[in-house]
Amino acid sequence: NSLFEAVQKGPAIEVFALNRAFLEDTEPKKANLGVGAYRTNEGKPWVLPVVRKTEIKITSDETINHEYLPVLGNDAFTKAATGLLLGDNSSAIADKRAFGIQTLSGTGALRIGAQFLRVILDRRVAYYSNPTWENHHKVFADAGFETLRSYRYWDQEKRTIDFEGLLADLDAAPEGAVIILHACAHNPTGCDPTQEQWKQIADLMERKKLFPFLDSAYQGFASGDPEKDAWAVRYFVERGFELFVAQSFAKNFGLYCERVGNLTVVQRNAASSEAVASQFTWLVRGMYSNPPAFGSRIVATVLNNPELRKEWMECIKTMSGRIIKMRKALFDRLTELQTPGTWDHIVSQIGMFSYTGLNEKQVRVLIDDFHVYLLKSGRINMCGLNENNVDYVAQAIHTAVTK
Numbered sequence: 001n002s003l004f005e006a007v008q009k010g011p012a013i014e015v016f017a018l019n020r021a022f023l024e025d026t027e028p029k030k031a032n033l034g035v036g037a038y039r040t041n042e043g044k045p046w047v048l049p050v051v052r053k054t055e056i057k058i059t060s061d062e063t064i065n066h067e068y069l070p071v072l073g074n075d076a077f078t079k080a081a082t083g084l085l086l087g088d089n090s091s092a093i094a095d096k097r098a099f100g101i102q103t104l105s106g107t108g109a110l111r112i113g114a115q116f117l118r119v120i121l122d123r124r125v126a127y128y129s130n131p132t133w134e135n136h137h138k139v140f141a142d143a144g145f146e147t148l149r150s151y152r153y154w155d156q157e158k159r160t161i162d163f164e165g166l167l168a169d170l171d172a173a174p175e176g177a178v179i180i181l182h183a184c185a186h187n188p189t190g191c192d193p194t195q196e197q198w199k200q201i202a203d204l205m206e207r208k209k210l211f212p213f214l215d216s217a218y219q220g221f222a223s224g225d226p227e228k229d230a231w232a233v234r235y236f237v238e239r240g241f242e243l244f245v246a247q248s249f250a251k252n253f254g255l256y257c258e259r260v261g262n263l264t265v266v267q268r269n270a271a272s273s274e275a276v277a278s279q280f281t282w283l284v285r286g287m288y289s290n291p292p293a294f295g296s297r298i299v300a301t302v303l304n305n306p307e308l309r310k311e312w313m314e315c316i317k318t319m320s321g322r323i324i325k326m327r328k329a330l331f332d333r334l335t336e337l338q339t340p341g342t343w344d345h346i347v348s349q350i351g352m353f354s355y356t357g358l359n360e361k362q363v364r365v366l367i368d369d370f371h372v373y374l375l376k377s378g379r380i381n382m383c384g385l386n387e388n389n390v391d392y393v394a395q396a397i398h399t400a401v402t403k
């Protein structure tokens with residue numbers, strides 16, 4: 001008898017299962033609107049030219065070796081990442097109240113931040129938006145959070161933010177609760193609070209003493225402008241909040257598999273920095289000891305060199321520009337077809353995702369009859385659209401809605 005016989009198979013991870021089904025599908029017209037990664041107009045993954053150039057430079061640099069990085073990561077990278085997020089002239093950085101920890105991409109930043117909040121600060125309650133990125137729940141549950149609740153976010157009827165619901169739910173949260181907020185380009189809805197709404201959220205969180213944990217997976221990728229996409233984070237920092245921000249360089253550098261991330265820690269006083277960093281050191285030590293170097297070297301080289309940084313800014317404009325163009329193209333086709341329902345949200349939403357409002361039955365029609373793959377929540381990745389398939393996808397949506 002094997003010890004492992006009794007092990008039950010866990011459920012499939014929807015987004016990866018969907019991707020596998022897409023790859024196995026032999027229909028030439030198939031379209032993948034599922035997985036969250038950028039695709040070119042030819043439907044191919046894109047290595048940013050500035051990233052390609054930099055990685056070649058790094059691999060041929062004989063002064064670079066494979067010694068371990070420090071436990072909290074590559075200093076040149078964490079400083080550049082924190083600067084990109086808070087602004088290079090941020091007073092929190094100048095005052096040494098803010099610092100970064102290199103993490104295993106955005107997920108790792110969320111996990112190590114959650115671990116610190118649970119183990120060191122004894123926080124037990126966290127809130128995430130309904131809906132949210134499907135991994136928030138698991139990351140916080142695995143870090144030991146006992147109470148995970150959601151706050152209202154999406155109004156299915158109006159296809160916009162349920163702001164009243166959001167405020168009411170946060171108002172009912174207990175003092176000290178951790179509130180996960182999407183810094184920009186909310187996944188999956190593509191709807192962000194307005195600046196005025198962010199102010200109201202901040203007022204409430206200040207009054208109720210709630211801890212903001214911002215998740216920044218799309219800085220620069222969302223609007224093409226990293227300053228603009230960091231607005232909410234910087235606003236919270238200027239207001240004097242102590243907070244964490246999980247940063248991912250998967251999307252904005254196209255470094256998905258290299259796992260490049262940063263956890264930015266902002267405190268009220270610089271005096272606590274040393275102790276906080278030392279506790280993070282022990283948490284990391286027990287989990288994976290120290291992070292991988294390669295991706296962090298690419299990001300640090302690019303962000304710390306004005307020429308390369310400029311090239312990167314062009315790349316993020318190319319990516320965000322193509323997404324915006326595809327939003328418009330899909331909207332125009334659905335309008336031409338007079339597909340029942342309102343589709344304005346397709347163009348007003350931001351980032352690579354759109355919550356279409358399609359129901360599960362319509363999603364099944366798209367997958368089974370048209371080989372158009374999307375999550376059952378109706379979320380689509382705009383990057384899966386291109387000039388060659390947008391007509392086909394629009395027609396498929398039209399048929400699914402009118403069937």
Ligand code: PLP
Pocket residue numbers: 036104105106107108133182187215217247248249250256261
């Ligand atoms: N948070 C959000 C909202 C995301 O959409 C993603 C990726 O899709 C992540 C975090 C983390 O991604 P990664 O761990 O690949 O950086």
